[in-house]
Amino acid sequence: MSLTETQKKALKKLAHNLKPVIMVGNAGVTASLLAELDSTIEHHELMKVKVNAGERDARDAAIKRLCKASKSELVGRVGNIATLYRAPKKGSKKESKITLPKT
Numbered sequence: 001m002s003l004t005e006t007q008k009k010a011l012k013k014l015a016h017n018l019k020p021v022i023m024v025g026n027a028g029v030t031a032s033l034l035a036e037l038d039s040t041i042e043h044h045e046l047m048k049v050k051v052n053a054g055e056r057d058a059r060d061a062a063i064k065r066l067c068k069a070s071k072s073e074l075v076g077r078v079g080n081i082a083t084l085y086r087a088p089k090k091g092s093k094k095e096s097k098i099t100l101p102k103t
Contacts, residue, residue: 001040007100015083020050029062034069041070041086045098049082065082
C-alpha cells in the first residue's frame, strides 16, 4: 500500500501530538525490537519511532529496515523521529481506528 500526499498530510496531522513509542538505541534494530514494533503498530496503527543513531545515513537505513520489517509506510520524518502507519491486516478482527482520505 502506498500512501498519497493527501493521506500522508492527514496522518501527520493525527500524529502531531503523539510521543515516540519505540526507541532504537545503541544496539540498533534487533529481533526483539522488531517483534515489539510489530505488536505495537498492530495495536496503534499510527506511531512515532525515535532512532538514536549518530549519522543521518544510519538513521535512514534503520528507518527503512523498520518499515520493511513491519510492512508499514513512512508518513514522515523530522530529525531522528519517524512516523509510521500500517492499516490492520485483512481478515483481522480489529477495525481500523483511522479513516484515510480517498485521494
